[in-house]
Amino acid sequence: GAVxxxxxxxxxxxxxxxxxxxxxxxxxxxxxxxxxxxxPKQSLMLMATSNEGSKATYEQxxxxxxxxxxxxxxxxxxxxxxxxxxxxxxxxxxxxxxxQGFYEQYxxxxxxxxxx
Amino acid sequence: xxNVEQHPSTLSVQEGDSAVIKCTYxxxxxxxxxxxxxxxxKGPQLIIDIRSNVxxxxxxxxxxxxNKTAKHFSLHITETQPEDSAVYFCAANNNxxxNLFxxxxxxxxxxx
Numbered sequence: 448g449a450v451x452x453x454x455x456x457x458x459x460x461x462x463x464x465x466x467x468x469x470x471x472x473x474x475x476x477x478x479x480x481x482x483x484x485x486x487p488k489q490s491l492m493l494m495a496t497s498n499e500g501s502k503a504t505y506e507q508x509x510x511x512x513x514x515x516x517x518x519x520x521x522x523x524x525x526x527x528x529x530x531x532x533x534x535x536x537x538x539x540x541x542x543x544x545x546x547q548g549f550y551e552q553y554x555x556x557x558x559x560x561x562x563x
Numbered sequence: 564x565x566n567v568e569q570h571p572s573t574l575s576v577q578e579g580d581s582a583v584i585k586c587t588y589x590x591x592x593x594x595x596x597x598x599x600x601x602x603x604x605k606g607p608q609l610i611i612d613i614r615s616n617v618x619x620x621x622x623x624x625x626x627x628x629x630n631k632t633a634k635h636f637s638l639h640i641t642e643t644q645p646e647d648s649a650v651y652f653c654a655a656n657n658n659x660x661x662n663l664f665x666x667x668x669x670x671x672x673x674x675x
Contacts, residue, residue, distance in 0.1 A: 449609075451606075453606075479661055489667075490652060490665045490666065490667050490668050491607070491652070491665045493663070493664075496661075496662060540607070542606075544661055550595040550597075550661050550663075551609060551612065552609070552663060553609060554607045554608070554609075555606050556605055556606045557604070557605065557606045559604075
């Protein structure tokens, strides 16, 4: 149980284009989903928290117009990197929380984004 | 906000030995402390967690201890195996909310 998927697992795009990453909770409903960014050999950096049907809450320093988050349903959240630049290249990981006050977060396998 | 520190950053042990990773946190209101295992190129996997109303939790070869007074918690892996080699992250929630703050990670290498 508690499986989270991400698609795509890796993507290469050209500078200036936009990329959408999907995060799905496969066997539970996620009241909250989180998006993280991870640089090589570093820890996870929380980018934003999204609740189904409401606007995402972005962490300080994260540009909401550049990283568009949509939490369309209790099982799907999407992250769109708009007008991507090489510095946006990173490992993006989502997590989902079943809710009910238990706080567990289950992570997806991550998406490796490379912007050329 | 919460500040989580993790030590050591790297740890090498012989197969069969035990491994201990320690974390401290700053916010006394934090009440949930998970541990994640991350293998290369993959997302973190929740391996064990503990809440502030208990001091110790064990799951087969893995155990976590929590000292609320000192604000530190530790991961203990016994009878280590090569497949335990990975990066381990501790985390603490933020003032009772659902955001997690992560430690900097420990790269564990189990030498066969």
